Amino acid sequence: MAENAAIGAPDRGRFITFEGGEGAGKSTHIKRLADRLDAEGLRAIVTREPGGSPGAEIIRHVVLSGMGKLLGPEAETLLFAAARDDHVHAVIQPALEQGIWVLCDRFSDSTRAYQGRLGQVAPGVLNAMERVTIGRLKPDLTVILDVPVEIGMSRAAARRGTGTPDRFEAEDIQFHRQLREAFRQIAQDEPQRCVLIDANTDAATVAAAIWSAVSDRLLSAAPARNEIASA
Numbered sequence: 733m734a735e736n737a738a739i740g741a742p743d744r745g746r747f748i749t750f751e752g753g754e755g756a757g758k759s760t761h762i763k764r765l766a767d768r769l770d771a772e773g774l775r776a777i778v779t780r781e782p783g784g785s786p787g788a789e790i791i792r793h794v795v796l797s798g799m800g801k802l803l804g805p806e807a808e809t810l811l812f813a814a815a816r817d818d819h820v821h822a823v824i825q826p827a828l829e830q831g832i833w834v835l836c837d838r839f840s841d842s843t844r845a846y847q848g849r850l851g852q853v854a855p856g857v858l859n860a861m862e863r864v865t866i867g868r869l870k871p872d873l874t875v876i877l878d879v880p881v882e883i884g885m886s887r888a889a890a891r892r893g894t895g896t897p898d899r900f901e902a903e904d905i906q907f908h909r910q911l912r913e914a915f916r917q918i919a920q921d922e923p924q925r926c927v928l929i930d931a932n933t934d935a936a937t938v939a940a941a942i943w944s945a946v947s948d949r950l951l952s953a954a955p956a957r958n959e960i961a962s963a
């Protein structure tokens with residue numbers, strides 16, 4: 733990575749999050765973007781939420797088993813927040829500080845959509861948790877993959893095969909419709925940070941749209957917008 737000659741510090745890595753409903757193709761496209769960045773000579777790591785660090789992976793297991801649901805929406809949100817806190821401090825911040833790009837499968841917009849819009853956890857509660865877990869860390873770019881709910885759910889079912897649906901996959905179609913709307917709303921509210929991409933098309937077209945957003949918005953001279961988490 734380029735050195736910042738003024739202060740002699742390495743340029744911070746860029747932080748890109750991927751969001752969307754079930755079966756939108758996030759994992760496929762994160763992998764493709766990591767390969768593309770590698771081909772451009774940029775170091776990148778791929779990580780995910782909930783999880784991404786040893787402590788957070790334990791919490792992931794609890795949440796996706798449905799145990800968190802039994803505790804109620806706010807306590808379940810606290811579990812996601814605890815996982816995020818560990819992940820940010822153990823993995824994301826250290827990588828960005830070393831100039832490594834971080835590609836994360838889901839981040840705080842998933843909490844806003846799943847726990848906020850769908851779980852009806854109040855915005856004030858979510859804001860307080862964000863202050864503690866991510867401080868001023870903001871993604872430099874959030875890619876929101878958008879697919880019709882029926883298509884996403886059938887892709888997720890095909891991927892799962894004979895396995896049991898997890899805590900959120902098991903929710904009804906109305907839940908998933910509202911979820912799609914929640915992500916579209918986030919994209920509309922924060923166009924500087926977010927790009928909404930039609931993922932109901934072939935993978936090469938989606939990958940090209942993602943690459944165009946990354947190169948237009950992040951491969952210019954602009955410095956990284958993410959900052960050191962204050963927590």
Ligand code: TYD
Nearest residue numbers: 753754755781782812838839842843846900
């Ligand atoms: P995962 O198997 O990673 O699903 P997907 O392939 O759809 O990303 O499971 C993560 C689930 O956790 C997913 O259904 C979304 C949910 N989730 C939340 O409800 N809140 C959050 O803050 C995060 C990060 C995920």
